[in-house]
Amino acid sequence: EDxxxxxxxxxxxxxxxxxxxxxxxxxxxxxxxFWYRQDPGKGPEFLFTLYSAGEEKEKERLxxxxxxxxxFLHITAPKPxxxxxxxxxxxxxxxxxxxxxxxxxxxxxxx
Amino acid sequence: NAGVTQTPKFQVLKTGQSMTLQCAQxxxxxxxSWYRQDPGMGLRLIxxxxGAGITDQGEVPNGYNVSRSTTEDFPLRLLSxxxxxTSVYFCASSGQSSREPQHFGDGTRLSIL
Numbered sequence: 296e297d298x299x300x301x302x303x304x305x306x307x308x309x310x311x312x313x314x315x316x317x318x319x320x321x322x323x324x325x326x327x328x329f330w331y332r333q334d335p336g337k338g339p340e341f342l343f344t345l346y347s348a349g350e351e352k353e354k355e356r357l358x359x360x361x362x363x364x365x366x367f368l369h370i371t372a373p374k375p376x377x378x379x380x381x382x383x384x385x386x387x388x389x390x391x392x393x394x395x396x397x398x399x400x401x402x403x404x405x406x
Numbered sequence: 407n408a409g410v411t412q413t414p415k416f417q418v419l420k421t422g423q424s425m426t427l428q429c430a431q432x433x434x435x436x437x438x439s440w441y442r443q444d445p446g447m448g449l450r451l452i453x454x455x456x457g458a459g460i461t462d463q464g465e466v467p468n469g470y471n472v473s474r475s476t477t478e479d480f481p482l483r484l485l486s487x488x489x490x491x492t493s494v495y496f497c498a499s500s501g502q503s504s505r506e507p508q509h510f511g512d513g514t515r516l517s518i519l
Contacts, residue, residue, distance in 0.1 A: 326505060336512070338410070339508075384449075392437055393454070
């Protein structure tokens with residue numbers, strides 16, 4: 296069964312304290328792995344798409360990487376405005392348009 | 407550019423009532439989908455559409471109906487509301503390729519009493 300697991304569930308960092316969020320997945324054939332950011336009371340906002348192992352994407356303080364079993368979202372020198380829930384999703388090969396989401400990591404960056 | 411617009415933002419229903427959650431996008435996207443988000447459960451796919459006139463079931467379709475008569479609109483109907491349907495509902499759309507990222511609305515917060 297296709298599955299996405301994110302860890303940790305919650306993370307508190309001091310401003311400037313770098314860390315990584317993990318997204319492990321089991322799918323029979325990965326068609327795409329997506330990272331989103333979700334602020335309270337809002338819909339998810341797209342960050343990155345990764346398609347194949349070894350691929351990396353960067354945007355400001357965020358860097359996403361992908362292996363055959365997991366993806367990491369690295370946050371370098373975070374700021375309080377990076378506080379949000381970060382969601383990971385994979386595109387299931389079983390259907391043309393079925394995304395499987397993880398339960399997210401709630402990140403709090405303290406000033 | 408409005409993106410994905412969901413209405414209403416909040417709704418309270420009584421058990422057994424029916425209602426329609428509206429979703430509209432102005433990006434000419436072919437793919438649209440409905441999710442529900444519950445604490446500790448993540449986003450779960452209810453129904454999706456790959457174009458006007460074409461819909462299919464997701465992971466949790468029971469108790470919900472959809473139709474897609476135009477490219478822009480994808481309403482979600484609750485046939486007979488139950489307390490288990492209390493949730494936050496999100497609509498999303500994406501372009502021609504299913505590998506393109508989804509754009510989400512800001513959700514409808516629905517409470518069933």
